[in-house]
Amino acid sequence: MSEPMLTIKNLTKTYQDSPEQPKILADLNLTVDREEFLCILGPSGCGKTTLLRCIAGFENFEGEILVNGVSRKEPGSDRIMVFQTFEQLFPWKTVEGNITWPLKKTGMTDKTERHRCAMEALAKVKLADYAHYYPHQLSGGMKQRVAIARALALKSEIILMDEPFAALDALTRRELQNELLTLSAAEHRTILFVTHNIQEAVILGTRNIVLQKGGKIIFDEKNTLPKPSTPSSPGFAEVWQRMRDAIYANENAE
Amino acid sequence: MKTSEKASGKTAEHLARIIFLLAVLGIWEYVARARLLGPRSELIFPSLEAIGRAFLRNFSKGYAGNSLWIYIGNSMKLLLTGLLIGNGLAFLLSGIAAVNHTFYSIYNLVISVCDLLPGVALLPVVIVIFGVKSGVIVFLVIHAVLWPMSRSILDGFMAVPMIYVEAGKNIGLRGVGLLFGIYLPASIAYIVSGLKVGWARAWRGLISAEMIFGIASCPGIGLFINQMRTNMNNAEMYATLVVIIIIGVIVQYGILTPIEKNTVKKWGMAR
Ligand SMILES: Nc1ncnc2c1ncn2[C@@H]1O[C@H](COP(=O)(O)OP(=O)(O)O)[C@@H](O)[C@H]1O
């Protein structure tokens, strides 16, 4: 049996600078399979961002995080993060440079190859025409697309997405959801996608989990609805309702 | 509609400036010709024509057998040497401060203290130590740029948004890689403003030092202007002031503004 893509064992996280040092995540265990699209939901402050940041290697933690069976404590391009903020691109680099430069830094020595990879990734997010723009000349949705293209070009096996569409308007959000759905089907990546939006999770996820305060997983279900699914697809409403109940019950319990 | 309004506003602004300038020159010329200040009028307000001729004479004849070009060249040589060393040191020391915490806290203190010392106040001390050599001027220029530039770089590093640092770490950058790949470009707005402050101080410091302690082995613009005063060549004196202004304008609009345009402005990173 092959190793799972990502294994999290007994993950416990406290922030040193918080006074009473509550456990933001307590003894969290999670296994994510290759090419899974895992949506993570839960109330504000339950530790979703913290979980992704631990996986990305940005935080110290207790416990173990294994990628392909190998323990990871430091950041690395095998787990690329797509942040919520639009300001995650390097403003001093063009759209293309924002992809070619990370490629160079992660060891792609051939310049024409870097250019080819960048243009290929930009084409996937429909931004090939904007290669020479600077980030400040792009809209928020376009910036998020570039960030996704960067993760694609870097061939990161795991892509960590922390509410990447939360700050977008509804229409752009729908558009990017559709694109991400197509990309995730074609790209064979493992994606961890944090969202507040149940509908988004049902549309995108192949598996959905709901966290409670303290990072306890109170809902964990494979999403077997045939994709693409819409709110009117058979079974959609039931999945949506089950997740909503899980989140809601959790909120009531507090 | 909006843009044309803006454009016409700009032309009106330029027009107003030109009219103001012409008016000032007109008044000057009137005071000069009418000899409003009596017998000393010609000394204090030489006519524009006299200043214009003095301007040309500065470059053709100059002083003590040397054209003003030589003096400008000497000043620029010292200035450039000082700017290069000063800015180089600022980057080096700030870079070390960025990676070593103890060095950071000491260097921070040194900057705060040294930044308060006007360069000219240091002149006597420096001369006591080194003697009257052109190196003294270079030292003053270094002093003028090193501290504000270091302060700007360190402030810039502190203000780098965490997200760029994390995006950098995410692609495997560490230590020096982060410094050059993320911290430096991300603090460009601070670095450019440090360059501006450094230049302004260096230029003023240079001219004043040259005027106070003109160095015979390497005579510069400051010395030239002082010689014009002692010889009562007042038209030449004014003409040299114009030269100093022109050099300032060339540096501002020929070097600093383009740097800003091609970095901060182009990248949308204005503070
Ligand atoms: N840098 C930090 N220092 C101290 N506490 C933090 C820090 N970041 C997050 N927290 C706390 O950790 C908890 C979880 O935060 P977060 O992971 O951002 O939640 P979520 O993303 O699910 O909304 C919150 O209570 C928050 O206040």
Ligand SMILES: [Mg+2]
């Ligand atoms: Mg969050």
